[in-house]
Amino acid sequence: MCRTGGVPEPAGTGGEASTDAAFTALLEDSVEDLYEYAPCGYLSTLMDGTIAKINSTLLDWLGLDREAVAGRKRFTDLLTVGGKLYHETHFAPLLRMQGELRGIALELRRGDGGRLPVLVSAVIKYGTEGEPLLVRITVFDASDRRAYEKELLHRRQEAERARAEADEARRQAEADRARLAEALAVLQRSLVPDSLPAVPGVETAVHYHTAAPDQLGGDFYDLFPVAGDRWAFFLGDVCGKGPEAASLTSLTRYTLRAAAHHDPDPTSALTTLNAVLHERYTADGDPRYCTCVFGIIEPGGQHGPTTVRLASGGHPPALVLRSDGSAEFLPTPGGLLIGIVPGAPIGTVETVLAPGDTVVLYTDGLTEARVGAGRDDLYGEDALHAFAADHAPAAPREAITALTGLLQSFGDGLDDDTALLALGVPAAPSPLGPETGHAS
């Protein structure tokens, strides 16, 4: 134990004389002396706030003379203006309601204009009838503590500001992302027609499945009139995804449209496309390609047959659902991917659509959907053929509806974009309705 500094020595460890001196010193610390020079400020006020008594410690802290304070100032006169407002709205009402309060943080104004941060506790002294007589207030110097609390508050405000900034940045990022998604959607819609034109004597239907909403897909299709009451249509799949695939799709679509107007022959259209893609990409050392079926349908009208001529470059074979309930592929052997080699061979095929026949073009998202318990197997052309035979005969809308249901049944096994386009000759009309329509 430290024995310096006048600390009384415990009995038995020192001389009797020094113990007596310590007790004498304690006894001489009178109540008055303790009040005046206590290590905290004391003051007493009347109920109207007038300071009746104040100790030397507090006067010393404030740098004020007793004569200028006692009986002349109110407690609130010692406070800053903000402190006065706080006193009137919180301190005084609380004190009246509770009879005491503890640890209120205020600032006192010093005589030299400086400020003293303090913690104030107060208690009301009541008379014998319970009437409030005066308020006793103790004041603790809280300079260090207040500096620390201000630091804590400052840190907290910093943290809140940082959080607000982070929230704002996140909102901004979400808005940017939404704008980008909207731009992508607009671009995506520009790659396929909004709606198909009506073709006299032919029913059409289409479906486009987008695998990833925030990515531009690589499948495309179109249908438009060309000279001589004929209609051109195509459906294909470019390599890759995203903006680069989209620009390839755009070039492909407009090349085919222009080529078909110039010469509506399927082989000629795909040959032109092959030359354009090869020149634009592969010859530049950036090999890109697509697979595509291009067709010309010539509606037969009231009497003649409706013919379909197809050309294909590396694309899965078109499917025909016949009115007799059978289904068949229309293979186009020999066709190569479009855009890889100059003068690539194009395969062709021609068929006649009787009333009730429907031809279906599709992309490999359908046949390459992963199936089976482990998602290890591909759906494949055999299964598609069986599915088609199961649903034939089917008008284009029915066929597309059935195939859309099939796509949905793949669930997450369908991980690629898929385009479906169906064209068919309506079954012979009958005034008695569809049930008897088949009898004709």
Added chain:
Amino acid sequence: MDIRSRNNVNVIGRDDAPVLLMAHGFGCDQNMWRLVVPVLAERYRVVLFDYVGSGGSDLAAWNEERYSSLQGYAADVVDVCQELDLRQAVFVGHSVSAMVGVLAAQAAPERIGALVMVTPSPCYIDDEDYRGGFSTEDIEELLGSLEANYLGWSSAMAPVIMGNPDRPELGQELTNSFCATDPDIARVFARTTFLTDSREDLKGVSVPTLVLECEQDAIAPREVGAYVHKAIPASRLATLAATGHCPQLSAPEATSEAIVDFLESLT
């Protein structure tokens, strides 16, 4: 949540008597009226409530936008009036609530038949010839005092106190529980109270009005009381021999007496 719970509405006194709707000001809650309520409840039906954000109100119903203007507080008053179907009630508003009462009386004239404005001030900030008593810097200093006394608020204890107003022993761990207010809410209420200039609204007061002021009031000095009295032709001014901004606590007998005198003069 219904209005009675949202605003912690308490009704005491005589069912068949005229209604006193008593509204607390910035700082505490309906406990501010505790010393005058026993006397007033002998003669009147006394309705007490807390503004949303104060006292035992539902803090979840608070939002900064609504309670950043005195109209939001007036909407609370009108809500309480409608909930209890009060008609021709005497609105007793302390401090900022005196001006809230003016707005409520304009919004729902059939609900409020008279005003008692206890230590009112339509504008706390000095403005040219008008002496409100404060500058905007002073108000910032008050906000500093509110922040410095953050530690008097405990969000963990608040639900206990708020949910059990009739069992104050549960709140004893917090010495200053009567005025315990979420600091974020208190800051908004303080700004709205002290930075709003409602002088123009005084012109619209047409109901009988009592202006109650104190001899010594650091927040609403006597010249402000005189200003309010002059701006409302149908008003009476009563000056209480009391010190401070809360005569209902420092001079409860004189305060309730002045209110009773005023109400008797109306009949």
